[in-house]
Amino acid sequence: MEYRKLGRTGLEASVIGFGAEWIGQMEQAEVNAMAARGAAAGVNIVDCWMSDPAVRSALGEALAPARDQWIIQGHVGSTWQDGQYVRTRDMALVPAAFDDLLARLHTDHVEIGMIHYVDACDEFRAIMAGDFIAYMRELLAAGRIRHIGLSTHNPEVALLACEEPEIEVVMFSLNPAFDMMPASEDLEDLFGDYENVAGDGIEPVRARLYARAEATETALTVMKGYAGGRLLAADTSPFGVALTPVQCIHYALTRPAVASVMVGVETVEQLDEALGYEGATAAERDYASVLAGAPKHAYMGQCAYCGHCAPCAVGINIALANKFYDLAEMAVGDGAAPVPASVRAHYEAMAVTADACTACGQCEPRCPFGVPIPERMEAAAALFGC
Ligand code: SF4
Ligand code: SF4
Numbered sequence: 001m002e003y004r005k006l007g008r009t010g011l012e013a014s015v016i017g018f019g020a021e022w023i024g025q026m027e028q029a030e031v032n033a034m035a036a037r038g039a040a041a042g043v044n045i046v047d048c049w050m051s052d053p054a055v056r057s058a059l060g061e062a063l064a065p066a067r068d069q070w071i072i073q074g075h076v077g078s079t080w081q082d083g084q085y086v087r088t089r090d091m092a093l094v095p096a097a098f099d100d101l102l103a104r105l106h107t108d109h110v111e112i113g114m115i116h117y118v119d120a121c122d123e124f125r126a127i128m129a130g131d132f133i134a135y136m137r138e139l140l141a142a143g144r145i146r147h148i149g150l151s152t153h154n155p156e157v158a159l160l161a162c163e164e165p166e167i168e169v170v171m172f173s174l175n176p177a178f179d180m181m182p183a184s185e186d187l188e189d190l191f192g193d194y195e196n197v198a199g200d201g202i203e204p205v206r207a208r209l210y211a212r213a214e215a216t217e218t219a220l221t222v223m224k225g226y227a228g229g230r231l232l233a234a235d236t237s238p239f240g241v242a243l244t245p246v247q248c249i250h251y252a253l254t255r256p257a258v259a260s261v262m263v264g265v266e267t268v269e270q271l272d273e274a275l276g277y278e279g280a281t282a283a284e285r286d287y288a289s290v291l292a293g294a295p296k297h298a299y300m301g302q303c304a305y306c307g308h309c310a311p312c313a314v315g316i317n318i319a320l321a322n323k324f325y326d327l328a329e330m331a332v333g334d335g336a337a338p339v340p341a342s343v344r345a346h347y348e349a350m351a352v353t354a355d356a357c358t359a360c361g362q363c364e365p366r367c368p369f370g371v372p373i374p375e376r377m378e379a380a381a382a383l384f385g386c
Pocket of ligand 2: 302318319
């Protein structure tokens with residue numbers, strides 16, 4: 001299992017995480033088997049946003065044998081009222097719901113206390129100025145949460161969170177379909193009509209989010225990596241072609257700042273499919289060819305960091321050079337801001353930097369997205385000065 005730095009937390013998270021949302025449909029033995037299977041494969045991060053007491057108890061029992069090995073994202077603001085899940089900021093209800101979470105997980109703390117599901121910018125600002133963040137700070141001071149995170153589907157909210165030093169992890173809905181969609185405070189818009197999407201490729205606000213998360217070392221953990229299953233079938237995919245779970249996971253893991261993809265699975269077999277990512281070949285991970293040849297929507301002209309263009313005649317890692325170039329260019333904007341030091345350090349640590357490009361053109365025919373590679377290498381060399 002590959003592990004990645006979880007932002008500034010000092011923790012290392014497995015690139016495949018466990019999104020436990022389907023546990024409510026399972027027998028306890030299945031939940032135990034799922035957690036054991038994941039742990040045996042090296043999965044060490046799990047998300048629990050659910051407020052259903054039965055689900056929390058089932059997860060607690062499954063995690064108990066190896067509690068210390070898990071990084072738990074436990075959500076604050078997810079409550080159970082009259083037999084139903086209710087997201088709330090009501091401080092008369094929030095602390096009791098969090099106490100219940102810890103009790104049912106048989107633990108005195110979670111590694112990441114997640115401010116649960118904030119999709120409106122005004123709501124985010126109210127949280128950061130009021131009782132809710134004060135409560136998160138209390139939890140942090142008491143060691144009941146070790147770090148603060150936030151979950152959102154809205155890139156504008158995620159961008160605001162990246163600018164808050166207290167927030168170290170953002171759980172964000174990320175996949176190639178959502179990446180085409182503009183920011184919205186309504187989750188339903190993400191599952192809406194892709195026929196009306198103005199352009200193709202990654203929406204600028206989402207690209208900005210990935211760049212800011214990388215620059216601020218805010219970890220992104222991924223939810224809805226399969227777009228709720230829509231991407232796995234040609235008739236529901238907005239691209240008109242199916243991707244595999246492994247291809248969806250690879251797409252998410254090739255975005256900047258992403259630490260872990262929390263896969264939502266209903267069976268051990270589906271978990272195994274996701275875990276297959278680790279041993280998958282480059283061809284099996286290759287989302288790029290699928291998207292480039294898709295009958296609907298295309299990412300033409302944009303680098304998807306897929307690595308298809310390798311090998312470079314002089315040894316440049318073209319995908320990485322392109323990624324650092326995009327991150328730097330986004331930060332620099334109209335030239336007012338400098339290249340972020342962390343991006344520059346990553347770029348300069350490459351064995352061969354973009355200035356070595358001889359414009360031989362050998363790589364270009366291998367790019368499924370028609371990216372003008374020598375031009376971009378020249379631009380990267382100019383921006384970084386080497
Ligand atoms: S054009 Fe540049 S980046 Fe592409 S193979 Fe030639 S030297 Fe490498
Ligand atoms: S230049 Fe093309 S082939 Fe190379 S990483 Fe970018 S999208 Fe992939």
